[in-house]
Amino acid sequence: MIHQGNYMALDFGAESGRAIIVSLKDGKAELEEIHRFPNRPVLLGGTLHWDLPYLFNEILTSLKIARIREIPLDSIAVDTWGVDFGLLDCYGDLIGNPVHYRDSRTDDAKADSPMDDEEIFSETGALPWNIGSLFQLKSLKDNKPEQLLRTDAFLNTPDLFNYLLCGEKKSELTIASTSLMADCEGRWSGKILDSFEIPFIFSEIIKPGVVLSTLRSELEDLTGYKGLKVLTTCSHDTASVAAIVPERTGDTAFLSSGTWSILGKINDNALTGLQYLQNGFTNEASLDSWYLCRNITGLYPFQELKREWEHSSDPWDYGKMCREAASAVSKGFVDLEQSDFQSPGHMTEKINRYLAGLNGKREELTRGEAAKVLLDSLALEYAVNLENLEMLSGETIRTLFILGGGIKNTYLCQRTADLCGKRVIAGIDQGTALGNGLVQAYGLGHIGSAGEIRKIAADSFPMREYSPAFQEERKELINIYREMKEIKNENE
Known part of the structure; x- marks a missing residue:
């Protein structure tokens, strides 16, 4: 049986972000965009960064808008582009603003790779782009090793947003599969990490549609949403499309x-x-x-x-x-x-x-x-x-x-x-947001199967x-x- 519900899909692209309410009613889905904002990288000290504090504030703004409009929400989830990440120290604090995949730090990162492309592809199934998380970490190890020494946790961008929302450090499968460090069984690859001498700073890889926790208490007070569940969705944007x-x-x-x-x-x-x-x-x-x-x-x-x-x-x-x-x-x-x-x-x-x-x-x-x-x-x-x-x-x-x-x-x-x-x-021109929201509904038990997700998507638009x-x-x-x-x- 398909339940009714409202799910906030935070869909971040490389140029803009959107908050879309995905609503289930009578076995069909409806979409409403309630907030849109630009996503502009910032050049600081010669390095191209994502403006994470600004982007996170836009998530909070989205929740405030929904609250002002008195939209009852069952959950919230985030999807983004692939490969990029943030690093946390032992206190759970961010070590610098996340770096943009277009930054020049990985231009030559593959030059002295300890594994060739064929070995990496055989282990991960992923195309070994120089912008992959693996080569970004290699560049850090080679050029700024003190940052890795301070690092306690690696989180890809949507996982980082989830941590900031609810305090849980977990790695979601679909975004991990873009990193060049997860194997084809959905586990962090010891073979790759050992070859590249990357310390194990990684969290458990979990599936899409898992309830992580609820909003941090200070965010509950700020947004007015008490007990709002934070879920993993198909956190890589293309994976959310593939789901529908x-x-x-x-x-x-x-x-x-x-x-x-x-x-x-x-x-x-x-x-x-x-x-x-x-x-x-x-x-x-x-x-x-x-x-x-x-x-x-x-x-x-x-x-x-x-x-x-x-x-x-x-x-x-x-x-x-x-x-x-x-x-x-x-x-x-x-x-x-x-x-x-x-x-x-x-x-x-x-x-x-x-x-x-x-x-x-x-x-x-x-x-x-x-x-x-x-x-x-x-x-x-x-x-x-x-x-x-x-x-x-x-x-x-x-x-x-x-x-x-x-x-x-x-x-x-x-x-x-x-x-x-x-x-x-x-x-379905808003396929990513729709997939994001329907996977949330699936994770909450409001939709019974992945097949039902696809049927709802096809029947609704x-x-x-x-x-x-x-x-x-x-x-x-x-x-x-x-x-x-x-x-x-x-x-x-």
């Missing part, structure tokens, strides 16, 4: 579409064959499964294109951009994984310059043509990676579920169906289906795109 993917059959995959895109496939266990590593795939844990996934440049270049024109005499909104892209003539494609397209500013000029380098002549694109180049290129990037996923899994994908803010871009959804040659089902068209051009365009990427890479 409606179908888990072998012929389905999912795409979390936003500023970044993550293409994934649900599996019972982590897949650690070297072929996955060689193709840029990583494994991460979710509520009752693992998922094999690949990070792909998402809508960031498109968002930058909009910013470029929003102060013009004819400002764009996303709807107008999509309509102009749909009616524009194709001018070619760009490789969105090139660093130029992942940095801010001058997006039209970057597109023009890239195409001139391919074609040997420069052409000034209209706004609609520029938007079409970006969106068609992104759909082709999805198609190439989906083909790779099919090759690696040995299974033909027939349905691609798209969740996240990208579902509002109807042109991109249709082109994804066209160029992937798959049925696309798009829905409309899904739009896109059927593939223009199949005669699909293979040709994919081949052109692959060749374009290869030629560009060879010339660099």
Whole structure:
């Protein structure tokens, strides 16, 4: 039986945070955003930090807003991006503001790694990025060893927020799986920690949907919420999305579409064959499964294109951009994984310059043509990676579920169906927050199973289906795109 309840989902992204009330009523979920705030890193003494005191204060502000509105809450949980962390001393005090994964401290951290990528991947199932928690700790050990000597506890970012809320030091499974230090059984890897000579400063790894405690007494007084339960959810934001993917059959995959895109496939266990590593795939844990996934440049270049024109005499909104892209003539494609397209500013000029380098002549694109180049290129990037996923899994994908803010871009959804040659089902633009809240309900016994979570998600929000068209051009365009990427890479 499904109970009624209200659950506050604190969803932190790299650029903003949101407090969303996930409500269960009559077997369906509703979402209401009650607070949104920017998440701006701070450069202090040459190091890029997260502004943790500010972010934690925004959590308290969210609770105060809910209290003023007299919203009865059953629980609260936090999800964030992966890899970053805070360190606590023996008194439970924070040792400095957490460092941002884009800080330069890990630029060379892999240079003298005691384990190669294949060994790390085989042990953890995770792609050995230099920004991983492991290499951040290695950089600390090499450059600021006194910080590690003072450290009593390591907590990834959502676990750190939980500690500040309720006083419990625990590590949640899905966020630990991004650290490069947890093995495929959900335990801290002694092999990796010993090889890197990292002291054991880690807390017990626990599953999503566990009641940690209630708010600290001083926070109860501050917010007015007495006895409010603090839970683990799927604390890595992508894992919260994976928890609500409606179908888990072998012929389905999912795409979390936003500023970044993550293409994934649900599996019972982590897949650690070297072929996955060689193709840029990583494994991460979710509520009752693992998922094999690949990070792909998402809508960031498109968002930058909009910013470029929003102060013009004819400002764009996303709807107008999509309509102009749909009616524009194709001018070619760009490789969105090139660093130029992942940095801010001058997006039209970057597109023009890239195409001139391919074609040997420069052409000034209209706004609609520029938007079409970006969106068609992104759909082709999805198609190439989906083909790779099919090759690696040995299974033909027939349905691609798209969740996240990208579902509002109807042109991109249709082109994804066209160029992937798959049925696309798009829905739930607030997928991370929904997954966060429903896992809380599951942890409190208000939902009976992980399968019920998926059913509630599918039943609560409309899904739009896109059927593939223009199949005669699909293979040709994919081949052109692959060749374009290869030629560009060879010339660099």
